[in-house]
Amino acid sequence: MNHSPGYPVQVRMDGVRVARGRSPRGARVAARLVAPLVVTVLVVVAGCAQVLPGRTAAVPATSSSAGPDRGGPGPVPPGEPPAAPGPTGPLLTARSTDEVAALTAEVLQDYWRARFPADFGRPWTDIGEFAPVRPGDPGAGAPPCVSRAADLTGQAFYCPAADAVVWDAEGLLPALRDRFGPVGPVVVLAHEIGHAVSTRLGVDAAQRREPASYPTILLEAMADCHAGAAIRHLVDTTTGGSAQLSVGLSERDAALLALIGFRDPLGIEAGDRSAHGNGFDRVSAFQDGYADGPARCAAMTLENREFTQRRFGSAADRARDGNLPLGRLLAAVGGDAPAWYGEVVAHRAPGSGWRAPEPAADPARSACDPTELAAQGAARFCTADGSVSVDRVLLSPLQEQFGDYAGATLIASRYGLAALQALGRPTQGPAAGRVAVCLAGAYTGRLIDPAGGFGLSPGDLDEAVQVLLAGDWAERDARGQAETTEHGYERVQRFRTGLLSGPGACGLTTAVGR
Secondary structure, X not given: OEOOOOOEOOOOOOOOOEOOXXXXXXXXXXXXXXXXXXXXXXXXXXXOOOOOOOOXXXXXXXXXXXXXXXOOOOOOOOOOOOOOOOOOOHHHHOOOHHHHHHHHHHHHHHHHHHHXXXXXXXXXXXXXXXXXXXXXXXXXXXXXXXXXXXXXXXXXXXXXXXXXXXXXXXXXXXXXXHXXXXXXXXXXXXXXXXXXXXXXXXXXXXXXXXXXHOOHHHHHHHHHHHHHHHHHHHHHHHHOOOOOOOOOHHHHHHHHXXXXXXXXXXOOOOOOOOOOOOHHHHHHHHHHHHHHOHHHHHOOOOOOOOOOOOOOOXXXXXXXXXXXXXXXXXXXXXXXXXXXXXHHHHHHOOOOOOOOOOOEOOHHHOOOOHHHHHOOOOEEEOOOOOOEEEOHHHHHHHHHHHOHHHHHHHHHHHHHHHHHHHOOOOOOOHHHHHHHHHHHHHHHHOOOOOOOOOEOXXXXXXXXXXXXXXXXXXXXXXXXXXXXXXXHHHHHHHHHHHHHHOHHHOOOOOOXXX
């Protein structure tokens, strides 16, 4: 975030840092790699830190490298070893990465053979070539659309000139599998096949006619969306017991994490020719395809697609990578969030006189059971006295790992519970937690392009997504309980609902302007 005195309250979503690579020669921008992944895996263990209570999933965290072109997977959640998220189906764990890639190509071709005619009324033409490349092999021949195998290091792309999906089989895909499990290679290949879908729908020809209407970021969103539709097919067949390529709900979260890892470096604007999308926009496109199918993806335009990527607002913002020290973060959020949540309540309960409290730094002073408060995680809401408080010991490692808006997201969710109580609504139960996440998104949405001096900086939204995928803290109710059958995917979806549609979409009755 940018604070009015010029203090940034922004966070980074580093995950897997990427280096800007080269497009295949002769291929159009639409055929570019999502973004090349640096193959060197650097795991930095997060020192001595207190473990946050509750269910978590392994996530890519802040890289220790400086700059947009270096790095790898960063620190793991405090106190936990690095691990691939979630259980995987036996058909994938028993297969090599090369076999997973080959099976992905086969299964997704089958999917598009059936889905493409059903959605678009025309036959599917099989992709001409799937080409795994080993860049380190001195005897490897030139892959499609590039002059030598070494040009493919850390990359994957679709080349429309050769109708070929090409990837680094000895570096990129094994690194993705090590970090995200077998679904890492699956989602990257699904994205590249998504570009092939767009080519068959005439998007390349439309881009030649109207290049300004089809920037790279839109084409990438379409491919992410088509990947979401394909992953939905894999999840459905896995759930139904007929999967050739097993992808469950835990793997779905891991797919989102892998996709976030390929976001643009911080500070690239959506209108830049090289922009591929920030983590939030890429995950949003994936979720739209997952929910609505390929027709939604093909209908994307600059008119109906909002991109949230922004440049840094100041040199100071950039110098900090948009992060505030914890004390300044609490002061900034504590000075802004109460007024917004107070407005939400005032529109629904005129004359209530409720004033949202500033966040307290000492949860022990609240009137609630300390065990009940601690179960909520780093940010807490007390029903007995209506207070919102934070535990700095728990919040500090979150900020170190993810960036400062991760903590701001959790604090905003506790204000959501405070607003529910002020409106006479239950603060316990799964429904309360869901509203809290949605209201945190609504609060965040009004910070994207604020009228005043307090707003988001590059990376803030990515950090919100990351902390929502990492654990269920934001969705816990006032007792510290959350719906145990849901996953990070649903939390991100609710956050997006609030962000895009405002608090009126969060299960409250009266709409409030953003």
